[in-house]
Amino acid sequence: QVRLEQSGPQVKEPGASVKLSCQASGYNFLKWPIYWVRRAPGQRPEWLGWIKPETGVTLHSEAHRGRLTLTTDTSRSTAYMELGRLTSDDSATYYCARGAGANFWCDNWGQGTQVSVSS
Amino acid sequence: DIVMTQSPDSLAVSLGEKVSVNCKSSRTVVSTSNNKIHLAWYQVKEGQPPKLLLYWASTRAIGVPDRFSGTASGTDFTLTISRLEAEDAALYYCQQYYATATFGQGTKVEIK
Numbered sequence: 001q002v003r004l005e006q007s008g009p010q011v012k013e014p015g016a017s018v019k020l021s022c023q024a025s026g027y028n029f030l031k032w033p034i035y036w037v038r039r040a041p042g043q044r045p046e047w048l049g050w051i052k053p054e055t056g057v058t059l060h061s062e063a064h065r066g067r068l069t070l071t072t073d074t075s076r077s078t079a080y081m082e083l084g085r086l087t088s089d090d091s092a093t094y095y096c097a098r099g100a101g102a103n104f105w106c107d108n109w110g111q112g113t114q115v116s117v118s119s
Numbered sequence: 120d121i122v123m124t125q126s127p128d129s130l131a132v133s134l135g136e137k138v139s140v141n142c143k144s145s146r147t148v149v150s151t152s153n154n155k156i157h158l159a160w161y162q163v164k165e166g167q168p169p170k171l172l173l174y175w176a177s178t179r180a181i182g183v184p185d186r187f188s189g190t191a192s193g194t195d196f197t198l199t200i201s202r203l204e205a206e207d208a209a210l211y212y213c214q215q216y217y218a219t220a221t222f223g224q225g226t227k228v229e230i231k
Contacts, residue, residue, distance in 0.1 A: 037169075037220075044212065044222045044223060044224045044225060045169070045212060045214075045222040046222070047220035047221065061219065095168055095169070097168075097169075100174070103157075103216050103217075103218075103219065104174075105171060105216055106159075106169070106171065107171050107174075107180060108171075109170075111168055112168055
């Protein structure tokens with residue numbers, strides 16, 4: 001079955017960068033976009049962006065353009081999200097998810113990665 | 120961005136009773152190209168990732184029980200649980216995917 005396995009929790013200082021991974025299995029990784037969504041405690045989920053593994057085409061939230069980088073390693077069926085210039089507002093659980101298409105819903109989600117930003 | 124507003128923020132309902140969760144979009148999420156409603160509903164339980172319930176406002180995802188249904192009228196959307204079961208206690212979010220993606224603030228459903 002479809003499975004998205006995310007990397008472990010991270011603790012970072014303000015101003016640093018964080019890079020998270022999401023390894024997919026159980027389906028053709030090339031054919032479905034990977035979305036990144038985060039959810040801070042008590043906040044609504046926030047869409048960060050998506051990447052199409054087959055082409056590398058990405059779409060980012062305007063709010064994070066310039067400090068968000070989405071990439072994939074198709075040989076490892078793995079997607080990566082790097083977020084730079086971290087602040088405490090970036091503390092959240094970050095999820096990768098398989099999109100039903102570009103700008104669609106997400107039908108399978110990773111377990112989430114907790115990122116804490118603190119000095 | 121399209122703003123999604125849910126109501127109520129929380130509700131407590133007895134087992135077996137009907138639950139309605141509302142969601143309103145700040146502008147249309149209906150595509151003129153395919154006449155489809157670009158709205159999904161998710162269920163989130165503590166410590167778990169979101170689970171897709173409905174897409175195109177009313178199409179159930181694979182494995183979702185038929186007690187979950189969705190309706191739409193203009194920019195107003197409703198998720199209905201026809202008969203609440205204990206396992207349905209969770210947070211519920213609507214999400215529009217008409218213009219990138221934005222989520223509602225969530226509705227907490229508790230058992231009375």
